[in-house]
Amino acid sequence: MATSGALPPSPEVDAWSEKDFAPITAFLRTQIGISLEPHRMGLLQARLRSRVQVRGFSSFAQFHDQVLRSDPSGWGTQLLIDLSTVNHTSFFREPAHFAFMAEKVVGWLKESPSSTVRLWSAGCSSGQEPYSMAMVLAETLPPQQLPKVEIWASDLSLEMLKVAATAIYTARDVQGISPARLRRFFMLGKGPREGSFRMVPEVRDLVKFRHIDLRTPNWSVPSDLPMIFCRNVSIYFAEDERIALIERLAHHLRPGGWLVMGNGEILPGSAPSLRKHSPSLFQKEG
Ligand SMILES: C[S@@+](CC[C@H](N)C(=O)[O-])C[C@H]1O[C@@H](n2cnc3c(N)ncnc32)[C@H](O)[C@@H]1O
Numbered sequence: 485m486a487t488s489g490a491l492p493p494s495p496e497v498d499a500w501s502e503k504d505f506a507p508i509t510a511f512l513r514t515q516i517g518i519s520l521e522p523h524r525m526g527l528l529q530a531r532l533r534s535r536v537q538v539r540g541f542s543s544f545a546q547f548h549d550q551v552l553r554s555d556p557s558g559w560g561t562q563l564l565i566d567l568s569t570v571n572h573t574s575f576f577r578e579p580a581h582f583a584f585m586a587e588k589v590v591g592w593l594k595e596s597p598s599s600t601v602r603l604w605s606a607g608c609s610s611g612q613e614p615y616s617m618a619m620v621l622a623e624t625l626p627p628q629q630l631p632k633v634e635i636w637a638s639d640l641s642l643e644m645l646k647v648a649a650t651a652i653y654t655a656r657d658v659q660g661i662s663p664a665r666l667r668r669f670f671m672l673g674k675g676p677r678e679g680s681f682r683m684v685p686e687v688r689d690l691v692k693f694r695h696i697d698l699r700t701p702n703w704s705v706p707s708d709l710p711m712i713f714c715r716n717v718s719i720y721f722a723e724d725e726r727i728a729l730i731e732r733l734a735h736h737l738r739p740g741g742w743l744v745m746g747n748g749e750i751l752p753g754s755a756p757s758l759r760k761h762s763p764s765l766f767q768k769e770g
Pocket residue numbers: 569570571572573574577606607608609610613638639640641644696697698699714715716717720746
């Protein structure tokens with residue numbers, strides 16, 4: 485029997501393995517509130533590895549200990565948020581919602597021509613949703629009424645908000661937009677920007693961007709809103725968080741105001757003040 489006092493050599497730990505990643509999974513769940521499905525976790529692992537390797541880190545553990553643990557609200561956390569939220573969006577996604585919104589805005593401005601109509605795109609990703617709202621309103625309202633509309637737009641991901649505020653899109657992003665809309669609402673990039681499309685100031689100026697985590701209670705957007713779009717966001721929330729989110733969104737609506745969700749989203753049963761009109765449209769009572 486071998487009786488050496490020395491410890492056996494520890495098995496080689498793969499610095500980028502699933503095991504090494506476990507503390508980051510726990511940090512994501514407990515500190516940020518995101519629980520990813522296994523296939524998304526694999527993608528996050530690959531993306532995080534390439535991003536931290538170029539910064540000189542040689543293992544997930546090193547990134548966790550030196551960055552996440554030492555500064556839980558610093559750049560590492562923001563990077564994790566940016567990499568783990570799924571930002572898929574497109575212009576005029578679920579087009580009926582925009583027609584519905586424009587019809588309501590026309591009615592509100594008719595009823596009360598001197599007041600400002602404030603709308604909110606909560607979880608706006610790279611901006612296609614609020615800019616689609618703005619384009620439809622620019623097409624629908626007489627030019628003198630357009631300044632009576634404010635579109636607030638927010639997201640958790642700073643990276644997405646940067647793209648949104650810059651308002652520069654690729655040819656792929658704008659495919660499917662009619663030639664008439666492209667001509668009216670986009671400027672063609674020149675020189676190094678050739679091939680890109682930038683929203684015109686008429687549309688950009690209608691949208692105000694904010695960095696808001698919908699899981700936290702304090703939201704720096706106006707309350708008493710007549711309509712909130714919060715589409716394809718709650719799918720990242722656990723059931724109890726989804727209930728809290730819907731209640732807070734309802735709280736931000738004025739009586740009779742509308743909450744527009746994604747077509748596939750299931751609203752938890754316990755949002756007492758909201759009445760369901762269709763699978764994705766809910767109205768606050770009152
Ligand atoms: C799939 S995109 C939806 C974009 C757009 N609303 C649409 O339907 O096309 C989901 C967005 O929700 C954002 N998000 C996820 N969790 C969030 C949170 N806790 N607070 C705010 N935004 C969040 C993500 O960053 C992402 O941009």
